[in-house]
Amino acid sequence: MALLEIKNVSKRFGGLAALSNVSFAVEQGEIRGLIGPNGAGKSTMFKNIAGFSQPSEGEIVFSGQTISGYRPHTIADLGIVRTFQETTLFQELTVFENALVGCHLQANTNIFSAVLGLDKHKQSRARDKALEVLEFMGLSQRIDQLASELPLGSQRSLAIAIALTSGPKLMLMDEPFAGMNPEETRQMMELTRKVNKSGVTIVLVEHDMKAVMGLCEYITVLNFGTLLTEGTPEEIRHNEAVIEAYLGGSRKH
């Protein structure tokens, strides 16, 4: 059984169909690329999976459980976490505090234990977890810095660290390579592989084709809200329909 199944999902905003009847499945352990020209519905798909918006029709199944219609925090609890386009961090908090917030599901406490200090054990485990993930992401030198003071590459790593601390099974990464120089991209690709090896399935929306082709074994292509094709990077690279979608069909004539 696939880890994530998208079954005939449509999303309409008034008369506009952002997604129409899209189906695909992601297997456990994959790094899946989700690509397509601007406006193809990639981000809408992400929002629907993570619960930030609901599909108009169709069903999203995660580990055999239907999750469409759930709120984001419930979906996070089930093991899906998303990262955001551009760098979304708690800019005003330190690197360590950022990671600590990510441990919410583990460190979640009630107000009485918090006031009386009955949750000390739980909190110290959350701190260990946060430190462990920051170490894993190569940020342990920067734990006391404010998130806003980090260079771009480290900010992106921190965004992934926050997501990782929640202990996800599936991570949805929204354009993690946007605005990066080749060296930063290379480092981020390495980190992404490392996260994947640690047991997290990844779905990646990205415009940087080099990164996508380099990371993913299998790629899903959306165009105008419909599923265009799926295949290995090699197949996608040579697929007429994909080339046409990206180049606007100029080859046909």
Next chain:
Amino acid sequence: MSKVQLSQIAGIVAMLVGLMVLPNYLKYHHQDFLIFLTINILVVVSYRLMTLTGEWSLIHIVMMGVGAYTSALLSKNLGFPVWISMPMAGVGAGLIAALLCFPLFRMTQFYFLIGSFAVGEAIRLAWIFFVKPFGGSSGVSSIPPPELFAIDFMDPIPYFYLVLAVVTVCLVILYRIENSRIGLTLHAVHWKSSLSESVGVNTWKYRSLAFIVASVFVGIAGALKVHYLGNVTPHQFGVGTMVFVLIWVIVGGYNTFFGPVLGAIVLSILDESLRDLEEYRPAIYGALLIAAIMFMPKGLESVPPSIRAWFKAPATPPPG
């Protein structure tokens, strides 16, 4: 325990001892003033908990009224001892707040502000409209003071000690909440609500929690006020009073726990010392406010650290 913490604790203990000795050297109306100021500190600090989530409400003072009415009616009409009716004031305000979460937290930001104002006014109108049991426009009077042995709680000094004890305990609890996991999550909900949600934070629940806890403590503050005054009217909890709370918090600064406390103390003392100037008072107060916002946009709380930094900073090397 580190040295800093020890000196902080020593400072707080010294302050408490000072406050316990202080009223004995004050005139009667200054003793009164000290009681209301101490109660107002609880009002602003509990309001700050609410603002941690980024939502500013206009209902806080009305929740104080809910506590005040709860304690007044329980002790006067139903004969509860004040020692029970006071904590019940917190429970009552908390329960009403919990019910209000459902309509109020469908809104955020500006809409929430206006929504909270509307709901607050509706509650205030209910006190005026339902003469039984709320006493209509003239409210409830002859509310009994607390009783304990032969202590006369009509006298300001014993009552001040009671207020000081209750407020101190409440502040310790609020401080611990803010510095716990829950405080961190409230900050997170404020700064990036969607990012918090993506790692599993139920933002609705945390916004509600902050509102309910703030209401519980301001409800207790309301009870403290009402058993000293002996009467409660709907007019004590109007939006005018709420504006004062906002001003205290903004002028004091809301980035640290002690900012609003500082704001309430400094502005109340200022207001009190301008008493003799009668009709010029609002003008002077207003001018000072504008000056404060212009020259200290981060509030009074930003003043002590900048003075400290000024002393610590190395002398600037001469040019060239």
